[in-house]
Structures are given as C-alpha cells and as structure tokens.
Amino acid sequence: MTKPKIHTMEELSAAIGVSRPTLSRYFQDPAKVSRSSIERIRRGLEKVDYTPNFFATRMNRKSTGMIGVIIPYLNDLFFTRLLEAIELAAMEAGYTVITQCSHSDPEIESRAAETFLSMNVDGAIVAPLGNHSDLHIYERLNARLPFVLLDSRPEPLNDVDFVGTDHVQSTGIITEYLCRVGSPPVFLAMPRVNFNALERENAYIARMEEFGFEPVVIGTEAIHPDWHFEAHGLAVLDDQFSRGRLLESSILCANDRVAIGALRAAAKHGLEPGARRKGGLRIAGHDDYPLCPYTTPPLTTVGQNVAMIGQVAVDRLLEKLRAENNAEDQFIKLIDGELKVRESA
Amino acid sequence: MTKPKIHTMEELSAAIGVSRPTLSRYFQDPAKVSRSSIERIRRGLEKVDYTPNFFATRMNRKSTGMIGVIIPYLNDLFFTRLLEAIELAAMEAGYTVITQCSHSDPEIESRAAETFLSMNVDGAIVAPLGNHSDLHIYERLNARLPFVLLDSRPEPLNDVDFVGTDHVQSTGIITEYLCRVGSPPVFLAMPRVNFNALERENAYIARMEEFGFEPVVIGTEAIHPDWHFEAHGLAVLDDQFSRGRLLESSILCANDRVAIGALRAAAKHGLEPGARRKGGLRIAGHDDYPLCPYTTPPLTTVGQNVAMIGQVAVDRLLEKLRAENNAEDQFIKLIDGELKVRESA
DNA sequence: CCCTACAATTGACACGTGTAAAAAATTCCG
DNA sequence: CGGAATTTTTTACACGTGTCAATTGTAGGG
Incomplete structure (x- = not known):
C-alpha cells in the first residue's frame, strides 16, 4: 500500500543488494538468474514498489513485444469482435496489443500507422478504413514491418498479406x-x-x-x-x-x-x-x-468466422516476425462464411 | 517512397546540416526554432524518411502526452461510444489515448493498470470491470496519477473522481x-x-x-x-x-x-x-x-449522455494534470439521463 | 566599424535500461 | 584441498532523445 516507491533499477539495486544488470535480467526472464538471487529479489520487491520503465525497457530491446492494430470504426460489433479475437490471440503469444481506431478519418489512420512505426512495433494488423484511405501507408507499413491486412482488401495492393472472408x-x-x-x-x-x-x-x-x-x-x-x-x-x-x-x-x-x-x-x-x-x-x-x-x-x-480471421491473422504475423529472412510468398487466406438460417428468410 | 530511411536524429543532423538539439526542438514545437532553420529542416525531411523514436522521446520528457483508458468489454456499443467520445476529446487536447480492454478478467484489468504506470501515462480513465475487480488497483492509480473513474462506481472507494450517469x-x-x-x-x-x-x-x-x-x-x-x-x-x-x-x-x-x-x-x-x-x-x-x-x-x-460523460471525464483529467498541487476536493459528476419515448412502452 | 543586447545554436550531460565481455563466484571432480 | 569447468555477477558502453548552460551569430545604435 504505502510501500516506498522506487523509480529506477539503480535504486532498487542499492536497496536490495543485487546488481542492476542482474535485476535487468530478472525482469526479462527470472530463469536467467540464479535461484538464490530470485529469492532475494522477490523478498525485496515485497517491501518496495517498483515497476521497470516501459519506454526504457523497450528502447533497446531487439523486440518490443508489441503488435499494432488499426480498426476503422469502434461502434460496430463486427470490428470489436475481430479486435477481441486478435487481442486474445496476441496475449496468448505474449504480445501486447496497441489499438488505434481510425474514427473513419484517413488522416487519423495515417497518423496511427506512423505512430506504430515510431514505436517499433514488432508487427501491424490493419483493417483498412476503405475508399478514402491512403494506400501508400499500407505499403509503407508492409515494407518496414511484418504486416497483415484484414477484412477488406484494396485491389491495387500487391505483396501484402491478407486475411478475410471469402x-x-x-x-x-x-x-x-x-x-x-x-x-x-x-x-x-x-x-x-x-x-x-x-x-x-x-x-x-x-x-x-x-x-x-x-x-x-x-x-x-x-x-x-x-x-x-x-x-x-x-x-x-x-x-x-x-x-x-x-x-x-x-x-x-x-x-x-x-x-x-x-x-x-x-x-x-x-x-x-x-x-x-x-x-x-x-x-x-x-x-x-x-x-x-x-x-x-x-x-x-x-x-463471418471472426474468431478464425483474428487467429489466422495473428498466426501469420507471428510467423513473419519470427522468420528473419521473409523470402516467402504473399499469404492470402480467404475464410468461408457459414449460413445461419433463422426466421427472417 | 524509396526515400533513404534514417534512424536517429544524429544521422539526420549530419544529413541536413542542422545540429541535433535544434532538431529535437523542431520536432517538439517548430516554433522554438528560427524561421531559416525550419526551412532547411523541411527541405531535408522531404528527401529522407525519418520519424523520431517514440520511446526515446517519451522517456525523458516531463510529460508523455498519453492518457490510458481501460474499458471492461469491447463487444458492447455503450462502451465503444464512451471510448470514442474519450478518444476524440483527448485527441482534441493533443493527447494520445492508449486503450486497454479488461476482457472481463480482473487479472487483465490489473495488468493494464500496471502497464499504464510503467508507461508514465499522464493520466488514466477507467471504467471498472465490476464485482470481481481488485479495488486496490484503482487506489494505486489514484495515488500516482491524475485519475478518473467512469460509468460505474465501487462504493467503498474514497477520494476518487467519478463521472457517470445519475x-x-x-x-x-x-x-x-x-x-x-x-x-x-x-x-x-x-x-x-x-x-x-x-x-x-x-x-x-x-x-x-x-x-x-x-x-x-x-x-x-x-x-x-x-x-x-x-x-x-x-x-x-x-x-x-x-x-x-x-x-x-x-x-x-x-x-x-x-x-x-x-x-x-x-x-x-x-x-x-x-x-x-x-x-x-x-x-x-x-x-x-x-x-x-x-x-x-x-x-x-x-x-445515457455518453458524449458528455466522455468529455467531462477528459476535461476533469486535463484539469488535474495541469494543476501541479491538486489540493482540490473529490470531483463527482452525475449526468442526467434523457427519456427517449418510442413505441415499445 | 565597434560594441551591446538578444536570439539562436551547440556541447555536454542526463534519462533508465539492455547487453557483451570481463571478472568473480560457485560447483564439480579426483 | 586444488584446479578446471561452469554459472553468476559486474564493468563498461550503448540506445535515441531531452535539456541546460555556454557559445556563437545577428541586428541595431552610436
């Protein structure tokens, strides 16, 4: 509750008598530190309040562990279900999802893409806004990152992976x-x-x-x-x-x-x-x-098989960002819809 | 298109003949740089592809310019409308919104709160998950950040600002x-x-x-x-x-x-x-x-006046994060609902 | 043309953490 | 108990940008 707040690893190191790099390794993966150190750190963390700085940790790591997702509208349950499927699949794989919504504005969509680039996200999944989108930004993303297009596919785009309903x-x-x-x-x-x-x-x-x-x-x-x-x-x-x-x-x-x-x-x-x-x-x-x-x-x-679309998109993205040299072909997965006969027709 | 990619300000500085600190100031606010430098930088940026690193910029700044928002469910148009209102209001004020969804899991809600703390967001707005939430995390957030609770208010919580429907x-x-x-x-x-x-x-x-x-x-x-x-x-x-x-x-x-x-x-x-x-x-x-x-x-x-709830929440948050010494009282705003008579009753 | 006043720029250090190489500690074995 | 093999820790530098104090540049007045 009123545990003293510690801001840096250095302070923490001094406070509990473990060197800073050891702490660094502990926070990345406790298995990389000896059993005795783990114990000492655990006990120390119970007495003080410390969380590694998000930005400082991500700045130098080779991988940021983040996936950027852009959806066009928020007030549409189709997209929220898609987003949910993506978030759960990504979480499963240990990634943090950063979501941005275009709010039906190409300008915002474009800014979101730039934000992802500047954040060094490991990959990006985008459900395009549509007609008014600047296709250029998809190509930019695709050239720089593991990238998957979702749901809706602009015709003139080549070499971009796509997952959606057939x-x-x-x-x-x-x-x-x-x-x-x-x-x-x-x-x-x-x-x-x-x-x-x-x-x-x-x-x-x-x-x-x-x-x-x-x-x-x-x-x-x-x-x-x-x-x-x-x-x-x-x-x-x-x-x-x-x-x-x-x-x-x-x-x-x-x-x-x-x-x-x-x-x-x-x-x-x-x-x-x-x-x-x-x-x-x-x-x-x-x-x-x-x-x-x-x-x-x-x-x-x-x-539309929303769960599968989300899962396949994340799977494909993970595959791309794990394979260093992506000499692979364009991936296009069209998923079947399923007839739901009710009473209206 | 195929503009050479530049990764650091240092490189950019060398490439266009403007010192790095000047570039830094330019990217924060072009007005802090002389007219002639602006021209030179503008011309330079047209020839190369460079975006300041998100993490490096946020790490040292006093303010990260980010607001964290947590909503409990995604597949509910009430919350998506709320989120939309918040995002637009925050964008208006020049802030970036980072959204996390609890997916009806207190564990996820709690992790999201910790993430916000480690990201040094300038403030947080949370629509509580509900019964199963760990109330502790709201107090943690409230103690450390400008914080506003939204939509649903746990009884035993004191000194926490709240905006919602009456x-x-x-x-x-x-x-x-x-x-x-x-x-x-x-x-x-x-x-x-x-x-x-x-x-x-x-x-x-x-x-x-x-x-x-x-x-x-x-x-x-x-x-x-x-x-x-x-x-x-x-x-x-x-x-x-x-x-x-x-x-x-x-x-x-x-x-x-x-x-x-x-x-x-x-x-x-x-x-x-x-x-x-x-x-x-x-x-x-x-x-x-x-x-x-x-x-x-x-x-x-x-x-429910969703637009107003979102706007008031953001306004209050901005007010709190602008006033350094927040000796102010607890802010509780209950907003009236409006009767919508249609045909069903 | 020189000097002052002021704006603009730059050098140098800081931020908090990752990481490779070097040093230290520990374990294992005979 | 000694020495090699292995694990663990530490030293030292790196990441990319913010920021302040010091420096340079510029304009104006005499």
Whole structure:
C-alpha cells in the first residue's frame, strides 16, 4: 500500500543488494538468474514498489513485444469482435496489443500507422478504413514491418498479406439459399465505405447470373453518413415500400446492420418478413452480427468466422516476425462464411 | 517512397546540416526554432524518411502526452461510444489515448493498470470491470496519477473522481414515465456484473415505493455468462411468459441489451409490446443503445449522455494534470439521463 | 566599424535500461 | 584441498532523445 516507491533499477539495486544488470535480467526472464538471487529479489520487491520503465525497457530491446492494430470504426460489433479475437490471440503469444481506431478519418489512420512505426512495433494488423484511405501507408507499413491486412482488401495492393472472408463464397451461399427456397433476391447495397461492399455486390451479381436470374441492386448511393448502416437500410426500403415496391420480394442486405434497418422498414409498413410465409417478403443479411438471434424475426444471415480471421491473422504475423529472412510468398487466406438460417428468410 | 530511411536524429543532423538539439526542438514545437532553420529542416525531411523514436522521446520528457483508458468489454456499443467520445476529446487536447480492454478478467484489468504506470501515462480513465475487480488497483492509480473513474462506481472507494450517469435520476424518470402512462413496471434485472446493476435496481425500488407501488424485481441470478445480456433477458422472460406470467405487464429492463432479449421473448410468444396497446405488455430499457430506434417495436428507453460523460471525464483529467498541487476536493459528476419515448412502452 | 543586447545554436550531460565481455563466484571432480 | 569447468555477477558502453548552460551569430545604435 504505502510501500516506498522506487523509480529506477539503480535504486532498487542499492536497496536490495543485487546488481542492476542482474535485476535487468530478472525482469526479462527470472530463469536467467540464479535461484538464490530470485529469492532475494522477490523478498525485496515485497517491501518496495517498483515497476521497470516501459519506454526504457523497450528502447533497446531487439523486440518490443508489441503488435499494432488499426480498426476503422469502434461502434460496430463486427470490428470489436475481430479486435477481441486478435487481442486474445496476441496475449496468448505474449504480445501486447496497441489499438488505434481510425474514427473513419484517413488522416487519423495515417497518423496511427506512423505512430506504430515510431514505436517499433514488432508487427501491424490493419483493417483498412476503405475508399478514402491512403494506400501508400499500407505499403509503407508492409515494407518496414511484418504486416497483415484484414477484412477488406484494396485491389491495387500487391505483396501484402491478407486475411478475410471469402465474399464470393459467403455471398454466394446465401444468394443460392434465397434462390432455392423462394424468389430470387434483390440486393440492398451498403454505402461503398470499403472494398467488401463492392465485392459482395459483385459476388451477388455473378451468382444470380450463374442461376440465370436478373440481378437487381438498390441502395448504392449513400443517404446518411457512410457508416450509419441501419439508417441507410431503413431509408432505402421505407422509400421502396412507400411506393408499393418490393413488398413481396426477397431482399439480401449487404450486411446485418443494413438488414436491421430493413427489418425496421418492414415492421413500419406492417410487413412480416419470414421464410415460412410463401411468396412473401424475406430479408437476409451478412456477417452474423451478435444481435441477429434477437431481432424480430431473428435474422437469417451468413456468418463471418471472426474468431478464425483474428487467429489466422495473428498466426501469420507471428510467423513473419519470427522468420528473419521473409523470402516467402504473399499469404492470402480467404475464410468461408457459414449460413445461419433463422426466421427472417 | 524509396526515400533513404534514417534512424536517429544524429544521422539526420549530419544529413541536413542542422545540429541535433535544434532538431529535437523542431520536432517538439517548430516554433522554438528560427524561421531559416525550419526551412532547411523541411527541405531535408522531404528527401529522407525519418520519424523520431517514440520511446526515446517519451522517456525523458516531463510529460508523455498519453492518457490510458481501460474499458471492461469491447463487444458492447455503450462502451465503444464512451471510448470514442474519450478518444476524440483527448485527441482534441493533443493527447494520445492508449486503450486497454479488461476482457472481463480482473487479472487483465490489473495488468493494464500496471502497464499504464510503467508507461508514465499522464493520466488514466477507467471504467471498472465490476464485482470481481481488485479495488486496490484503482487506489494505486489514484495515488500516482491524475485519475478518473467512469460509468460505474465501487462504493467503498474514497477520494476518487467519478463521472457517470445519475442512475437515481435516469432510472427514476423512466420508472415514473411507466407508472404514469400504464401499469407500474416490474424490474428485469441484469446480472450484477457491476455496481450500476445494483444502483439501477435500488433506484427503481425507491421510486416505486415513493409512488406507493410494490416493487418487483426478477432475473437477478445470472443464467448465461455475465455479459450475455440479450440471452439473459430472453431466458428470463421466456420462462415467465411460458408460465403465463407478466403477459400484460410493464417491464423495465436494467439495460437495453436485456430489453432486446426481452423483445425477442415477447415476439416468440406472439406478444406485441407497445405504448398504444392499453393494458398490454410494455417493455422499456436503459442506455439508449444505438440500435434502439431499429428494434421491433422501437425501444423506449432512457439515454445515457455518453458524449458528455466522455468529455467531462477528459476535461476533469486535463484539469488535474495541469494543476501541479491538486489540493482540490473529490470531483463527482452525475449526468442526467434523457427519456427517449418510442413505441415499445 | 565597434560594441551591446538578444536570439539562436551547440556541447555536454542526463534519462533508465539492455547487453557483451570481463571478472568473480560457485560447483564439480579426483 | 586444488584446479578446471561452469554459472553468476559486474564493468563498461550503448540506445535515441531531452535539456541546460555556454557559445556563437545577428541586428541595431552610436
């Protein structure tokens, strides 16, 4: 409690009669010090309050033991789950995760990247902000550090590792499901904040054409601020329903948050989307947002395997930062989505 | 792009012909250097790639310019909104925010606090994990740093600044609203993960007694893991409804996530909660979770002023860390909630 | 042109810890 | 108990930048 505070290893050394370098080694790994010294240090530390200075320790070490992570939004449970998976995986491996959020501002995203470089993080994992990002910073990071791109992949980027959902597969299976058990779906797009938006749209179109159906995409232009997905879904469908359109359609939403807005629009117009109502309105989403089982009706969707994406990204990063000469090939891992059939479609 | 990378100020000094200390001052604040030097440095930096080492700069500075923030959960939009507010406010003031998440583990929470101490952060803001937290660490932080506790306040803690919602007021107004426009509400508690859980419960009881109604609290024991609030609300009400109970009651949920589970239970049993159905089922929440406008029906709730809580916390922290001798009194700011009447109650 | 006043720059040391090489202590064995 | 082998500790320097006192440069006035 009121243990005297000691600020430097030197002081500690004087206080408990063990040389400073020995203390240094003790704090890095007690196994590098003799049993008797460990005992003496342990006893000493019980009497005083000392923590090695974070900056001084990291400055000279070859490895800082830190991994930098950048996510684009904070108020989205998809990214928080991703972040959680990454943090737990990294912690498991003994690394400290430093998180920065872009707050949907490319400027902030760029500054965060520079901060990581100046901190000598051992590696970086970035979920890109999207359209407005300065791609240059990803290349900068990739050139200097073990680096993995997450979730959303800018087309023109080469030689950068990537881990994310296989949207052709994921959007494919839900498109196929909707076609199989009801009328061919309309695609309710989301504002094109990132590259996934377009990937899903294209995957939908391709699958529809494969089945010989006419793809129909609505809601491509943003009405609300980019990341207000629910408001977007609500506004687009409210407009459609008001004009008497799509009242008995299958609607595939670009993500679950758009779908939640879509469900609201349906309820507002007295419509009850559902798989069991033959010929009626059906609404489906993408991502398996944690709230999907609790919507009215529970949302049919295709789940992204967030835990695996996070784990694979960390694994790949660790692999890269352990191998000194990284003459390896570009690593791209696309993970399958899983169909989650509930009641809404 | 392929600008030669320079690692130290010394090298940079040699490369562009300006002494190292001058460079040091330039990077801290260009205004501390003569106009001509600024020009020369600017031109030099365009030709090479250099960023001052984060650790080396922070090690000696009196102030590290960093604020540590600990939140208990990541997968909860309430905390992410709080965090967002804090980050933006701190950024505004020129501080870097380092965020750590407890992941509902007191051990991690404690380690995060130690990390902040070893990093010499200028101040710390902590939203406590709750029941299982080691209160000792808050006192440790408070003794060493400008420190503000957020959102949830452990009773036995003295002399610690606090910013959060006034739950007596917030729970009071929604209890009062429910009593006024319908039958007196039952309180659907949440697992007592933190101190707010109990505070809201008690505020409900007090208000009910004040009105001369019999308070009824259900769902106090956790069925699912502590933080699975939706599952909790669903399970408790599903059980009640199955027994034919509470079918026409007013139900005040301890928070919106519990309420979302409650709405699901209602829908599952074919019930349609709503303010307009006289004598019928009504469901209300607490927090104004971002999805409330999109639930079916839209959830009546009482909003926590997240933006203000974050801003006030940061303001108070800055005030403390600017005033050297903090002989000031304990600062406790309770912020009013705002009633958000929608359709569910 | 010289001298003063003041701004800008620089030299020298400090920060707290890592680390390799040298010195000391310990262990082991006959 | 002596000496080699091994472990442990210490000495000495390094890391990259902050900061103050001392020095240099600059402008203005006589």
